[in-house]
Amino acid sequence: MEHLNNTTLLIGIKDKHITLTKAIQHDTHIEVIATLDYNPPKCKHCRGKQIKYDFQKPSKIPFIEIGGFPSLIRLKKRWFQCKSCRKVTVSETTLVKKNCQISEMVRQKITQLLLSREALTHIASKLAISTSTVYRKLKQYHFQEDYANLPEVLSWDEFSYQKGKLAFIAQDFNTKKIITILDNRRQTTIRNHFFKYSKEARNKVKVVTVDMSGSYIPLIKILFPKAKIVLDRFHIVQHMSRALKYYSKYL
Template sequence: MTKYDFQKESKIPYLECAGYKTLIRLRKRRFRCKVCGKIAVAETSLVKKNHQIATIVNQKITQKLIEKVPMTAIAESLSVSTSTVIRKLKEFKFKTDLSFLPTHMSWDEYSFKKGKMSFIAQDFDSRKIVVILDGRTQVTIRNHFLRYSSQVRSR
């Protein structure tokens, strides 16, 4: 491999240092194989391959999402777009406990996203939310509760 040239400079947002927003100007060195002519790009531990956001910033976004900080505040403080924060939120996998249903449940529907209606079920006694469904149709609700075993539903 021989040194070839540099890729276009990438501007990568990084965590604040001493109260100042930090931007890394990353220039990755490219190399060309003398035999086959293929080009390879140098990699760094700061950024994943083919990404424009530092791994530490992605970890900070996750941390702030867990702390229930508003998405616009996260985006502004970490110098990323709101859509980046939303994309990171969609990576979360929420596991539902299909082995337990409360004996007393309260159900309701509420307006969600400009008039779209959603379904919510909660434990009546402890007021803990059991499920929030995107739709309120009978098919959506039935399909969700059919995921529970018949023994759990009959209790």
């Protein structure tokens, strides 16, 4: 690994209280070591005088790409202690919200990519964050479902939004417009949702793309009797990549 010349402005950090102490180029990502420090304000609890009190254990904060590499910031925040009530507080920054581990710049990038109709899994991969983080951001938006119309080519997929839990998403395959997101992938939930559409609307669906598991195929035949079922090329490539990685161990 090599050390990089660095500056907060170069990578887009506007908080003047953050100082970069080191930037390390790894094979897969860039790691930025930084500290947050400033003169202590008055105590939030009693308005007493505070003093500086050591640093917090470094927080790992996902950040936007630097030089084409995924990046993260290991930020040490200054602790403050009140001389009157003895309570301890931690310094705050515009880089990341209080009690949050995702930088504001990454949150803004998620919004930008969602508006560009990027797939949730692609956004998560591009920003080196979990799909559940993208999903939580998406849930902040409200979109009105049109039960009178469905696209000719429909894409069905699932993604992890909590540990051990999968959600269901349906999109217009061509435009990437989200048709619906359901909190689970149970077939009864999916069936009940799509039965809200008229038979005429469902008959207009010509193609449904799915992953390689095949679990949705019987349900698709019921809901969209005139549609062809096609395996999504993304899942085919993903499956082949996993297979090649597995067999490469024995070569």
